[in-house]
Amino acid sequence: MDYFLQQLINGLSLGAIYGLIAIGYTMVYGIIGMINFAHGEIYMIGAFVALITFLAIGALGVTWVPLALLIMLVASMLFTSVYGWTVERIAYRPLRSSPRLAPLISAIGMSIFLQNYIQILQGARSKPLQPILPGNLTLMDGAVSVSYVRLATIIITLVLMVGFTILINRTSLGRAQRACEQDKKMAGLLGVNVDRVISLTFVMGAALAAVAGMMVLLIYGVIDFYIGFLAGVKSFTAAVLGGVGSLPGAMLGGVVIGLIEAFWSGYVGSEWKDVATFSILVLVLIFRPTGLLGRPEIEKV
Amino acid sequence: MSAATMSTEKPLLSVEHLTMRFGGLVANNDVSFEARAGEITALIGPNGAGKTTLFNCVTGFYTPTVGRLTLRHPAGKEFLLERMPGYRIAQLAGVARTFQNIRLFSGMSVLENLIVAQHNKLMRASGFAIGGLLGLPGFRKAEHEAVELAKYWLDRVRLTEFADWEAGNLPYGAQRRLEIARAMCTEPVLLCLDEPAAGLNPRESGELAEILTFIRDVQTPQGHRTGVLLIEHDMSVVMRISDHVVVLDYGRKISDGDPEHVKNDPAVIRAYLGEDEDEALPPEVAADLNLAPTTNQKGA
Numbered sequence: 001m002d003y004f005l006q007q008l009i010n011g012l013s014l015g016a017i018y019g020l021i022a023i024g025y026t027m028v029y030g031i032i033g034m035i036n037f038a039h040g041e042i043y044m045i046g047a048f049v050a051l052i053t054f055l056a057i058g059a060l061g062v063t064w065v066p067l068a069l070l071i072m073l074v075a076s077m078l079f080t081s082v083y084g085w086t087v088e089r090i091a092y093r094p095l096r097s098s099p100r101l102a103p104l105i106s107a108i109g110m111s112i113f114l115q116n117y118i119q120i121l122q123g124a125r126s127k128p129l130q131p132i133l134p135g136n137l138t139l140m141d142g143a144v145s146v147s148y149v150r151l152a153t154i155i156i157t158l159v160l161m162v163g164f165t166i167l168i169n170r171t172s173l174g175r176a177q178r179a180c181e182q183d184k185k186m187a188g189l190l191g192v193n194v195d196r197v198i199s200l201t202f203v204m205g206a207a208l209a210a211v212a213g214m215m216v217l218l219i220y221g222v223i224d225f226y227i228g229f230l231a232g233v234k235s236f237t238a239a240v241l242g243g244v245g246s247l248p249g250a251m252l253g254g255v256v257i258g259l260i261e262a263f264w265s266g267y268v269g270s271e272w273k274d275v276a277t278f279s280i281l282v283l284v285l286i287f288r289p290t291g292l293l294g295r296p297e298i299e300k301v
Numbered sequence: 302m303s304a305a306t307m308s309t310e311k312p313l314l315s316v317e318h319l320t321m322r323f324g325g326l327v328a329n330n331d332v333s334f335e336a337r338a339g340e341i342t343a344l345i346g347p348n349g350a351g352k353t354t355l356f357n358c359v360t361g362f363y364t365p366t367v368g369r370l371t372l373r374h375p376a377g378k379e380f381l382l383e384r385m386p387g388y389r390i391a392q393l394a395g396v397a398r399t400f401q402n403i404r405l406f407s408g409m410s411v412l413e414n415l416i417v418a419q420h421n422k423l424m425r426a427s428g429f430a431i432g433g434l435l436g437l438p439g440f441r442k443a444e445h446e447a448v449e450l451a452k453y454w455l456d457r458v459r460l461t462e463f464a465d466w467e468a469g470n471l472p473y474g475a476q477r478r479l480e481i482a483r484a485m486c487t488e489p490v491l492l493c494l495d496e497p498a499a500g501l502n503p504r505e506s507g508e509l510a511e512i513l514t515f516i517r518d519v520q521t522p523q524g525h526r527t528g529v530l531l532i533e534h535d536m537s538v539v540m541r542i543s544d545h546v547v548v549l550d551y552g553r554k555i556s557d558g559d560p561e562h563v564k565n566d567p568a569v570i571r572a573y574l575g576e577d578e579d580e581a582l583p584p585e586v587a588a589d590l591n592l593a594p595t596t597n598q599k600g601a
Contacts, residue, residue: 182407189360191418
């Protein structure tokens with residue numbers, strides 16, 4: 001039972017990270033119908049910005065941990081948002097009206113470019129980070145231990161999700177996003193600046209991915225320029241699993257994938273966990289092609 | 302020119318020498334006319350006459366090949382529409398339009414459809430969504446006003462009881478009315494309607510005519526009156542409610558004036574019924590055109 005609980009918590013924190021990244025995929029797909037393959041790299045950049053910020057504020061003498069973490073979080077979200085915005089501006093917007101394949105190829109190119117850019121700038125070796133937030137919360141007489149970092153990941157993700165849901169459902173920006181999702185031309189005619197809404201969608205996705213990057217840095221304590229690839233593919237899987245275009249779906253998909261990975265590693269062995277994950281994806285797509293929470297697409301005439 | 306259109310006030314919209322070419326196809330050829338605030342200007346003509354193309358030029362979907370489109374606000378500001386991108390025309394110049402086919406945000410509620418139309422106002426009030434997230438009082442107030450305006454127009458188009466429905470689930474006639482309400486929620490100075498009566502039954506098009514005359518006659522909170530530019534095939538609606546009719550055929554303007562003038566214009570009759578001028582109109586056609594059987598006019 002305690003072993004199960006331990007895996008459950010590991011799975012939830014991992015799932016929270018996948019979910020945060022998956023939201024970026026699903027929002028961009030919802031609004032411009034394109035898979036942003038560079039999104040995994042945005043997450044990787046988020047992790048690097050967090051690391052660099054930590055080193056910089058360490059050098060400046062900020063040693064109080066909560067403040068350091070807050071500065072890292074804000075800096076990472078800010079800088080990564082700029083990357084997200086720039087990628088959209090230079091790689092996707094000029095191709096807005098071209099055939100669907102063109103922005104897809106552009107996204108793959110952007111992904112490779114960003115990987116190499118970080119590799120050249122930061123070197124190809126893994127970057128370690130000493131544990132900033134050591135310590136565990138022990139439950140059930142020490143049988144289950146939850147590191148504070150994992151706990152923080154779950155809590156921050158929950159808070160962000162609530163904020164995000166309010167943003168989409170209650171604010172005029174969210175309303176404009178949903179309107180653009182349904183009919184961009186008409187939204188434009190009603191005075192919505194569609195380009196700006198799309199830019200902001202990329203910015204939001206990037207900010208959430210930055211949080212995921214920072215959390216991964218804190219949990220595992222090591223990052224390199226290549227972490228974006230597998231995390232990106234898995235989060236994309238999470239988005240598809242939950243139903244591409246659906247925000248709660250992305251979150252649910254992330255958690256499901258995190259749990260599958262954690263339980264497979266815990267009970268079967270960590271060698272085949274990726275195979276397990278993708279097998280589940282295949283099964284879901286065969287029996288429920290729209291994903292868990294996706295709505296069947298109604299063909300527009 | 303009738304007395305109604307001879308007023309000294311400057312027109313709301315001036316279309317001057319508008320020409321729109323698509324390669325070798327000339328969709329609009331040197332069209333000039335004016336539309337005034339507080340009037341319904343109908344744009345009629347046979348299929349393919351270039352009515353929708355002209356609309357698309359006015360609302361910024363197309364950039365005209367030649368010509369000038371001037372919109373004059375009651376406050377005196379002038380906009381050259383042919384130089385503005387589409388969303389700026391809606392945002393700054395205050396031109397709203399509807400389409401031949403219904404383009405509601407079908408997955409959103411009726412009320413939300415009307416609030417999206419007030420996006421700019423709300424975005425400014427909310428400091429680009431930040432205020433909305435924090436629930437700042439300024440945003441609350443702006444949102445309250447937006448809901449009030451939405452309620453007002455819902456009431457006008459008799460959809461109040463459907464406010465929480467998904468727009469896509471409304472009956473067809475109600476969707477048409479909702480589109481007009483949504484366009485009015487952008488608080489336009491010029492409302493462009495592309496065949497609003499298409500597919501409506503006679504009772505529904507009667508209601509539509511009432512809504513349009515209300516929009517024409519009511520003073521907006523800003524103290525001006527809205528100009529309506531209307532494309533319509535339903536002649537009973539056009540002849541009943543328009544103050545000014547412009548007739549296009551093969552991309553050219555062939556007639557311009559009040560409904561009485563236009564329906565007696567031989568050029569219009571020729572365009573609608575063919576070249577043969579000598580024969581009197583068959584009675585059922587005359588009835589369709591709302592011609593009294595006694596006013597039997599012959600060709601030019």
